[in-house]
Amino acid sequence: MTVYTAAFDWARRHVGDGRLPNAVLGIADADGTVALDSFGGVPVDASYPLFSITKILTGITATRAIERGLLTPNTPLADAVPGFGSTRDDIVRLWHLGSHSSGISEPPLDTAVPLAEELVTRGRDFRAGTASRYSTLAYTGIAALYEHATGQAWDAGVAEWASTIGADGLTLDPDEHVPVEGAREAGLDVEQFVANRDPGAGLFARAEDLLLLGSDLLRTLRDGTPGVLTPAGLDFMRRPVTQGMARLEPYPLERGQDWGFTVNLRNRAPGLISTDGFGHGGWAGTEFYVHPEHGVAWVLLTAKAGRVGADTDQLDNAVVAGV
Numbered sequence: 001m002t003v004y005t006a007a008f009d010w011a012r013r014h015v016g017d018g019r020l021p022n023a024v025l026g027i028a029d030a031d032g033t034v035a036l037d038s039f040g041g042v043p044v045d046a047s048y049p050l051f052s053i054t055k056i057l058t059g060i061t062a063t064r065a066i067e068r069g070l071l072t073p074n075t076p077l078a079d080a081v082p083g084f085g086s087t088r089d090d091i092v093r094l095w096h097l098g099s100h101s102s103g104i105s106e107p108p109l110d111t112a113v114p115l116a117e118e119l120v121t122r123g124r125d126f127r128a129g130t131a132s133r134y135s136t137l138a139y140t141g142i143a144a145l146y147e148h149a150t151g152q153a154w155d156a157g158v159a160e161w162a163s164t165i166g167a168d169g170l171t172l173d174p175d176e177h178v179p180v181e182g183a184r185e186a187g188l189d190v191e192q193f194v195a196n197r198d199p200g201a202g203l204f205a206r207a208e209d210l211l212l213l214g215s216d217l218l219r220t221l222r223d224g225t226p227g228v229l230t231p232a233g234l235d236f237m238r239r240p241v242t243q244g245m246a247r248l249e250p251y252p253l254e255r256g257q258d259w260g261f262t263v264n265l266r267n268r269a270p271g272l273i274s275t276d277g278f279g280h281g282g283w284a285g286t287e288f289y290v291h292p293e294h295g296v297a298w299v300l301l302t303a304k305a306g307r308v309g310a311d312t313d314q315l316d317n318a319v320v321a322g323v
Helices: 002-016 051-067 094-098 115-121 138-150 154-165 190-196 207-223 231-238 312-321
Strands: 023-029 032-039 278-281 287-291 296-301
Touching (some): 002 023, 023 207, 051 094, 051 138, 051 231, 094 138, 154 207, 207 231, 207 287, 287 312
Antiparallel strands (some): 023 296
16 A cells, blocks of 8 residues: 555544545556555445446446447437427437436436436436536436336446456445535535435445456556446447537536546546546545556545545545555
């Protein structure tokens, strides 16, 4: 762990001074986990709500269907949801859903309206493919397309590939999990959120599960051999597709990132010393990033509402510099 001292000191410091209530930090390379520790009284195998890291996991599941010829990035959402888009003069396709460019208006995370109903009734924010605004509801559309194409629920698809790498802690139904500090004060009805089983935000996991995934993706990048994804599928997910689009809040152009297929590509981020990474963060401070050029993946699991109090660019820099 010595080469990653700065990264683990970052986590220890942020928990010690109260900016984070607790944390599990792990680092992996293509051969497996190289460092893992916890802070704030939680075990290293604690299960956390991932929030939007779920998006990558759903995206991997959909990409596996694309690899099998069951979907293409251009498949219209209306193929799976016939009632969708009846009042729109554009076509929302799978790649729009996975790049936050579908223009579907967004409900709150804890909506009590069934997500399938929200998908059809929310209306249009902008014409598909003309702008990018962050959307979690779009992943209900990805899940619908996946189920229509494969006959399998999206979470069963996640479980299928997760079992091949031993990531059996990925679940919608944890026996117990670390609670999110300040969730109710921030206006989130946690029980309703969990009940929604959201394809864009609803999964739980241990750090180990994401480290196993990170190692698998790094092996595919290093060796050119299939793992959870084929090399072609992984290249597809990492291909930027929002270049030249208008960027709407909360991810304006100056944040220095593009979207691939369900992955955040921080390819121009001003706070990073290396911009080769791809991954995703979550509402309560969770982070998962893979750096192909440096052969490293890292996971931060924590649970504080609204991602307040921690600049994880600092952590990303410390991990990359430790390689």
